[in-house]
Amino acid sequence: MSAEEKFDVIIIGAGPAGSACAYILARAGKNVLMVERGSSPGSKNVTGGRLYTYALEMVEPGLYKQAPLQRRVVREQIMMLGENSAVNIDYVNYDFGEDVPQSYTVLRAPFDEWFANEAEKQGAFVASGILVDGLIEENGKIVGIKAGEDEMYADVVVAADGVNSFIAQKAGLRPDIPAHTLGIGVKEIIELPDEIIAARFNLQGDQGAAKVAIGCSDGIAGGAFIYTNKGSISLGLVLNPEQVGQKGRSIQEILQDFKMHPAILPLLEGGKTVEYGAHLVPEQGYQGVPSRLYRDGLLVVGDAAGFVINTGTIIRGIDLAIISGAAAANAILNSIEGTHAGPLYMEELQKLALLPTMKMFAGWHSIISIPRMYKEYPELANDVMRFMFTVDGQVPEKMSKAMMNIAKRHVAVKQMLGDGWKLFKSV
Amino acid sequence: MGVKQMEAAELLSLNKFNVDEDEPHIELDKEICGQCVEKACLYVCPAVLYRLNKNDEISFDYAGCLECGTCRVMCKNKGIIKWLYPRGTFGVNFRYG
Numbered sequence: 001m002s003a004e005e006k007f008d009v010i011i012i013g014a015g016p017a018g019s020a021c022a023y024i025l026a027r028a029g030k031n032v033l034m035v036e037r038g039s040s041p042g043s044k045n046v047t048g049g050r051l052y053t054y055a056l057e058m059v060e061p062g063l064y065k066q067a068p069l070q071r072r073v074v075r076e077q078i079m080m081l082g083e084n085s086a087v088n089i090d091y092v093n094y095d096f097g098e099d100v101p102q103s104y105t106v107l108r109a110p111f112d113e114w115f116a117n118e119a120e121k122q123g124a125f126v127a128s129g130i131l132v133d134g135l136i137e138e139n140g141k142i143v144g145i146k147a148g149e150d151e152m153y154a155d156v157v158v159a160a161d162g163v164n165s166f167i168a169q170k171a172g173l174r175p176d177i178p179a180h181t182l183g184i185g186v187k188e189i190i191e192l193p194d195e196i197i198a199a200r201f202n203l204q205g206d207q208g209a210a211k212v213a214i215g216c217s218d219g220i221a222g223g224a225f226i227y228t229n230k231g232s233i234s235l236g237l238v239l240n241p242e243q244v245g246q247k248g249r250s251i252q253e254i255l256q257d258f259k260m261h262p263a264i265l266p267l268l269e270g271g272k273t274v275e276y277g278a279h280l281v282p283e284q285g286y287q288g289v290p291s292r293l294y295r296d297g298l299l300v301v302g303d304a305a306g307f308v309i310n311t312g313t314i315i316r317g318i319d320l321a322i323i324s325g326a327a328a329a330n331a332i333l334n335s336i337e338g339t340h341a342g343p344l345y346m347e348e349l350q351k352l353a354l355l356p357t358m359k360m361f362a363g364w365h366s367i368i369s370i371p372r373m374y375k376e377y378p379e380l381a382n383d384v385m386r387f388m389f390t391v392d393g394q395v396p397e398k399m400s401k402a403m404m405n406i407a408k409r410h411v412a413v414k415q416m417l418g419d420g421w422k423l424f425k426s427v
Numbered sequence: 428m429g430v431k432q433m434e435a436a437e438l439l440s441l442n443k444f445n446v447d448e449d450e451p452h453i454e455l456d457k458e459i460c461g462q463c464v465e466k467a468c469l470y471v472c473p474a475v476l477y478r479l480n481k482n483d484e485i486s487f488d489y490a491g492c493l494e495c496g497t498c499r500v501m502c503k504n505k506g507i508i509k510w511l512y513p514r515g516t517f518g519v520n521f522r523y524g
Contacts (some may be wrong), residue, residue: 039445039516044494045524108524129516146513164496166512179500188438190430190524228488232523245467252475256432268430275523276438278473278493280500300449 004216007033007125009332010145010154010265011194012132012167014041015108016051016318017251017302017304018160019115020059020325026122027060028333033152034116034124036147038204038341042112044276046187047318048225048234050210051105055319058326058352063118064100066319069112070100071208072223072231075201076315079263081215082382086263094221098206105227105234109188119130134170135298142171142297155338158299158328160321163280173300174290179242180282181220181306186255187236189229200267212313215378216258220247223312224266233268235259238281241309281317282306286355288363293349299328311364325356363426366387370419372411380410435475439491447517452487453498453510460485460506467501493519 009025011018014036022034022302038044050073056064074097078089097104136144136151144153159167163182168174201209219314222239222400224315237255244251260262282288288306293299301307302321327348335341349355367373383406387396396402407416460466461484468477470486475494480486486505492513500509512518 037512037515039520044522046521100505109521131512175498182506184497241497242470245465245501248470250470250475251473252435260432271430275441277521278495280495281499328453
């Protein structure tokens, strides 16, 4: 690469947002450079996780069929853990696996590498192993990037540099991310033969299961996840970092406790951990999206823009990244050499349903912030089940009285009413 | 063999790292850290790279960093005086992610 080159668009970061953007722009004939700091795309990225397929379909129908996806998810499970017990909700819907399957479990190293490669096939240049140090600004407009000694110029720069987005910070679009808006995700990849995964999770062929769990975080706001992959299981936690700090317990230790829980361990037994990853998650939803997502010559997409939705049962990030990358690409294509691409980008985010969807779920963050969601309510659910299944030869308590006593033991009636009202109001 | 509790060091040994021996990407001011009461870094770093030594001072090794950024956003007194991503190609290389 020569010291000074001019592109139509430079994209910082070859994650799903960057690659979706690069793919669409290159397909339309734009001269696109995508710069990635990892030695290959995906080598710095970690997900829970799953990908909702509609997003890839929006980039290119049928593209998902070639993608290195893991298992198509038909089983959705919610687990509430007690100390030595668990309440499981197991929802299976085989429609989720039909036609274009609704979602797939995914591992980011192979997926991101594949997606960047697809963008390359469309004609984008992908430069891996290069850390972008900063932006070049001329007369208030972003006109390029600096990477070491190199300066590269473009009509538009797209910041797809992930949750920490130093680029958006350097552009003055937002301050460093406040800790209370984040979750820390930690994850082990545990290898297991496919037939064992299928038997333990009640799956056939390439069907997959996704499990979320609460009551396993030592009272800290957050939860756990298990996703079934091909030949492995992704097991992890996403916790509020401030509460981890206050608790004074290492998040790594809390993960180990979850792994050894009597309701979890049998799912993993015989498995072998092959990787340990960690990543921040923008957890605040709509409120966490910076008020400005663009400047003259710069658009911010994906995690860098805070595009994540977490309802407790649905956790979306990769799909929103892809949609925002597509929105940025459409905006650039609709602009004249990138001029006023910013307002067009905001229009596209509306049109592609991203911002309206985030707005719809805006209240959900306040449910996640009910502290009793992580200890008291899961314990309560377990105690209710214990009552309903216990036989000990004694005359049991009257059901209504027993339920009232169980409820009172964990949460004051006033608090429960308050939480119920909050729930009702938020959704 | 089987699934068991694992220490951070053991977990990190499973990962592929290309450590930048010439340039640490995170640097601390030990004096500022010495005055910090919370020391959230001890608990929030998923790789448990922040530890207390015998003299109750923070000791830190950037070599096993997973590059999540949690220590930076949680650092109250700004004892972390430098937090950059490692230079291109250096640092952790996730094979699964």
